Amino acid sequence: MVTRAQLSQERSRVRRGQLLAAAIELFAEGGSRAVTHRAVAARAGLPSATTTYYFESIDDLIREALSAHIVQWTTELDALAKVDIEAEVRLDDAVRLIAKVFSQRGPEVAAVELSIFLTAAREPALRDVASRAMQSLEALASALLAKVGVEPAGHLAVSIVTLIGGTALRRQTGVYSEKEEAQLLTAAIRDLIAAHVLGTDHVDEALASLREDPE
Amino acid sequence: MVTRAQLSQERSRVRRGQLLAAAIELFAEGGSRAVTHRAVAARAGLPSATTTYYFESIDDLIREALSAHIVQWTTELDALAKVDIEAEVRLDDAVRLIAKVFSQRGPEVAAVELSIFLTAAREPALRDVASRAMQSLEALASALLAKVGVEPAGHLAVSIVTLIGGTALRRQTGVYSEKEEAQLLTAAIRDLIAAHVLGTDHVDEALASLREDPE
DNA sequence: ACCTGTTCTGTACGTTCGTCCGAATTCATG
DNA sequence: CATGAATTCGGACGAACGTACAGAACAGGT
Numbered sequence: 001m002v003t004r005a006q007l008s009q010e011r012s013r014v015r016r017g018q019l020l021a022a023a024i025e026l027f028a029e030g031g032s033r034a035v036t037h038r039a040v041a042a043r044a045g046l047p048s049a050t051t052t053y054y055f056e057s058i059d060d061l062i063r064e065a066l067s068a069h070i071v072q073w074t075t076e077l078d079a080l081a082k083v084d085i086e087a088e089v090r091l092d093d094a095v096r097l098i099a100k101v102f103s104q105r106g107p108e109v110a111a112v113e114l115s116i117f118l119t120a121a122r123e124p125a126l127r128d129v130a131s132r133a134m135q136s137l138e139a140l141a142s143a144l145l146a147k148v149g150v151e152p153a154g155h156l157a158v159s160i161v162t163l164i165g166g167t168a169l170r171r172q173t174g175v176y177s178e179k180e181e182a183q184l185l186t187a188a189i190r191d192l193i194a195a196h197v198l199g200t201d202h203v204d205e206a207l208a209s210l211r212e213d214p215e
Numbered sequence: 216m217v218t219r220a221q222l223s224q225e226r227s228r229v230r231r232g233q234l235l236a237a238a239i240e241l242f243a244e245g246g247s248r249a250v251t252h253r254a255v256a257a258r259a260g261l262p263s264a265t266t267t268y269y270f271e272s273i274d275d276l277i278r279e280a281l282s283a284h285i286v287q288w289t290t291e292l293d294a295l296a297k298v299d300i301e302a303e304v305r306l307d308d309a310v311r312l313i314a315k316v317f318s319q320r321g322p323e324v325a326a327v328e329l330s331i332f333l334t335a336a337r338e339p340a341l342r343d344v345a346s347r348a349m350q351s352l353e354a355l356a357s358a359l360l361a362k363v364g365v366e367p368a369g370h371l372a373v374s375i376v377t378l379i380g381g382t383a384l385r386r387q388t389g390v391y392s393e394k395e396e397a398q399l400l401t402a403a404i405r406d407l408i409a410a411h412v413l414g415t416d417h418v419d420e421a422l423a424s425l426r427e428d429p430e
Numbered sequence: 431a432c433c434t435g436t437t438c439t440g441t442a443c444g445t446t447c448g449t450c451c452g453a454a455t456t457c458a459t460g
Numbered sequence: 461c462a463t464g465a466a467t468t469c470g471g472a473c474g475a476a477c478g479t480a481c482a483g484a485a486c487a488g489g490t
Contacts, residue, residue, distance in 0.1 A: 030337070032248050107336060114333055114384065119246070121388075121389075122245070134385060161381070162378050163381055164381065166382075169332055170376075172345075173335050173336070173349050174336075174342060174346060184370055188370070191410035191411065191418055192403065192406055192410070195409050197421050197425055198417075202409070207306060207412075209412065
């Protein structure tokens with residue numbers, strides 16, 4: 001049996017979700033200035049009073065929308081890590097896959113996630129979910145690295161995630177084409193992995209040779 | 216002789232600059248929603264009508280503020296590249312210096328620059344200055360690399376800039392401490408440089424050994 | 431001292447914003 | 461069927477917003 005309360009809760013949950021999704025859409029299109037009570041309700045196709053009924057204030061609405069979005073993204077990352085861990089993965093596949101984490105749904109969506117990370121700096125309510133997302137990203141990188149035989153990954157996974165974030169950032173400026181970015185990223189990831197498997201000694205040696213031979 | 220027109224132009228230039236600076240301050244503190252005509256004028260200590268006198272619209276003001284800020288940052292980067300090119304630079308110094316490009320004035324300011332890169336994606340007026348800033352960053356990295364004997368830098372400078380951007384991004388979330396971020400970044404940069412001087416063959420070799428020996 | 435064009439700014443207008451409220455609706459429960 | 465708590469929603473309120481403009485303030489030339 002389905003009680004009224006449950007039905008109502010379900011309906012409320014749906015409507016809240018619609019509002020949050022609409023808010024994210026507007027945020028992606030025009031930044032936080034575009035997210036207003038009326039605009040959100042209109043985009044969601046709901047009466048304009050719903051936004052005030054479901055959220056304490058407009059800031060609350062924006063915060064929750066960003067939070068929900070990054071949480072869902074984190075969930076997808078975790079799922080991705082579990083699926084791929086059970087499949088056969090070659091090094092190139094792994095590199096290619098992780099290179100697409102930020103870009104899989106186009107640069108516009110990536111901009112939202114990046115914005116959330118930036119907003120987290122001045123919104124304590126977002127800091128937890130933002131750092132959790134970062135950690136899931138690192139966990140995904142670690143899992144893929146382990147799958148291709150790099151274990152333990154140590155700092156390597158973190159550095160790879162750094163590359164991914166930096167790439168997502170630069171993609172927003174459009175200095176390089178989509179193809180160039182992909183090539184640059186995969187090449188850099190390969191270099192980092194190589195340096196990692198070669199070990200600190202080889203790295204120090206290579207750098208030392210630089211110092212001795214200043215051209 | 217100083218004409219009235221010149222005096223006036225000078226005064227206008229100063230006031231415009233004050234307004235732009237005030238706008239950036241507000242933007243850094245509360246995002247674009249905090250940048251309003253009245254707030255900007257109040258922060259700059261000028262009459263509230265000045266904002267409409269000097270700028271066509273509020274969007275124009277925000278755009279110009281972000282543009283001016285990133286242009287100035289670019290200028291500083293270029294100056295930095297020229298100064299350091301004339302000084303003796305060791306590898307570790309170079310790595311340390313470039314690691315500080317984004318962090319020299321605290322994470323709050325870095326957040327503004329990152330926001331500008333993101334905003335550039337949906338504001339064509341910012342795209343030029345944003346990509347120019349990226350290129351100056353790469354030029355700085357190239358110059359430092361050349362100084363320590365890595366020449367030509369090729370993709371290396373770009374990859375290092377990617378690491379810097381990714382680091383600046385993650386610093387906003389606070390997952391790692393200031394010191395950890397610095398260590399992670401310098402280690403990753405060293406790895407990339409090492410892989411670069413070792414050459415593609417060594418990298419391929421190292422990765423091939425991974426494939427053959429899946430633990 | 432007076433005039434003239436430019437620069438500046440206090441003020442006011444209409445719009446949009448965030449928020450609130452009361453009446454209407456819904457539906458499990460008594 | 462009556463009750464009441466939860467939900468829905470049109471409309472309205474004051475506040476803050478972007479913007480426009482008439483007149484004040486100013487610095488020459490005469």
